[in-house]
Amino acid sequence: GQSLEQPSEVTAVEGAIVQINCTYQTSGFYGLSWYQQHDGGAPTFLSYNALDGLEETGRFSSFLSRSDSYGYLLLQELQMKDSASYFCAVATGFQKLVFGTGTRLLVSP
Amino acid sequence: DTEVTQTPKHLVMGMTNKKSLKCEQHMGHRAMYWYKQKAKKPPELMFVYSYEKLSINESVPSRFSPECPNSSLLNLHLHALQPEDSALYLCASSQDNGASDTQYFGPGTRLTVL
Numbered sequence: 001g002q003s004l005e006q007p008s009e010v011t012a013v014e015g016a017i018v019q020i021n022c023t024y025q026t027s028g029f030y031g032l033s034w035y036q037q038h039d040g041g042a043p044t045f046l047s048y049n050a051l052d053g054l055e056e057t058g059r060f061s062s063f064l065s066r067s068d069s070y071g072y073l074l075l076q077e078l079q080m081k082d083s084a085s086y087f088c089a090v091a092t093g094f095q096k097l098v099f100g101t102g103t104r105l106l107v108s109p
Numbered sequence: 110d111t112e113v114t115q116t117p118k119h120l121v122m123g124m125t126n127k128k129s130l131k132c133e134q135h136m137g138h139r140a141m142y143w144y145k146q147k148a149k150k151p152p153e154l155m156f157v158y159s160y161e162k163l164s165i166n167e168s169v170p171s172r173f174s175p176e177c178p179n180s181s182l183l184n185l186h187l188h189a190l191q192p193e194d195s196a197l198y199l200c201a202s203s204q205d206n207g208a209s210d211t212q213y214f215g216p217g218t219r220l221t222v223l
Contacts, residue, residue, distance in 0.1 A: 030208030042113075042199065042214040043152065050209055087151055091208040095140055095165060099151030 002026045004088055004100035011106045012078050020073045020103045022088035030091040032064050032071045035099075038084045046073070046086075075105070083107045112136075113215035115200050121221045124190060130218045132183040132200030140164075140205035141183040142212065143175060146197040152214075158183060159205055190222045 003025040012018040022032065031050035035043040049055055049064035049071060061074040075082055088100040113134045122128050132141065140159050144152035157165035158177040172194075174186040183200055197217040203210035 033211075035214075042216045045211050045213065048209060048211065089151075091210075094208055095142075095157045095159065095203075095205070095210070096154065096208075097212060099153075102149070102151050 002090075002092065002098045004090060004098060006086075006088060006100045006103045008101070009104045009106065011108065013108050014078055014080060016078050017074065017076045018078060018105065020075075020086050020088075020105070022071045022073075022100050024069050024071075024088070024090050024100070026090045026092050026098060028092040028096075029066065029069075030093070032062070033089045033091065033097070034060075034062055034073045035087045035089060036084050037087065037102075041084075043087065078107050080107050080109070113200055113202055113213050115198075115215040115218050117218055118216070119219045119221075121223065122187065122190065123223050124192070126190075127186070127188045129187065130185040130198055130200075130220075132185075132215055133181055134202040134213070134215075135181055136202060136213065137180075138202035138204055138213070139180060140203045140210065141177060142201040142203075143183070143185050144199040144201065144214075146199055146217070148196075152199055156185075187220075190220075192222050195220055195222045 033048045034046040037043045047062040059076045064071040089097045143155040146152040155169045156175040161177045176184040199217045200215045201212040203212045
């Protein structure tokens with residue numbers, strides 16, 4: 001079976017830094033993606049890690065450790081508009097993306 | 110243009126109705142996907158089309174019937190649905206270059222089955 005676990009909810013204040021973790025157990029692994037989804041909106045691609053290490057894109061960074069089957073998304077300088085659900089997703093094969101349980105991020109003033 | 114569009118935005122149907130969901134992209138992507146997402150849950154893959162051919166069917170009940178008329182369009186035909194099929198149906202597309210493909214999602218159709 002496939003299992004991708006994330007914390008259900010994280011809260012933080014504007015300007016803070018928050019880390020959302022993802023641990024996975026999947027039958028195949030080609031890479032770890034992160035998606036953001038606002039309520040009622042489309043999932044939007046944030047980042048992709050195929051190799052171990054840190055990828056930085058503006059205020060967002062994503063980390064992968066394949067030996068630990070673990071990754072995280074780091075959000076810096078939090079803004080109110082960052083309040084959304086965040087999903088990790090493993091590419092388990094060609095055209096196959098399995099999503100994690102999702103983390104709801106609440107940013108307060 | 111990096112947009113995937115879906116119509117309608119909302120759909121309410123009875124269990125005996127037949128309806129269709131539509132998805133369109135003009136990014137030149139050759140893979141298109143249907144996902145189902147229940148409230149507060151992750152998207153779950155239903156179907157994948159690659160170069161207009163069905164490549165993945167995740168054991169979806171036959172009351173859901175996908176169709177890919179051309180490389181830009183994807184339909185999902187619905188017939189004799191159950192109330193538990195009420196969900197957000199998301200369409201996505203990607204270049205179809207391999208497992209590292211980025212999938213671009215549309216805003217979804219929120220379906221309610223009465």
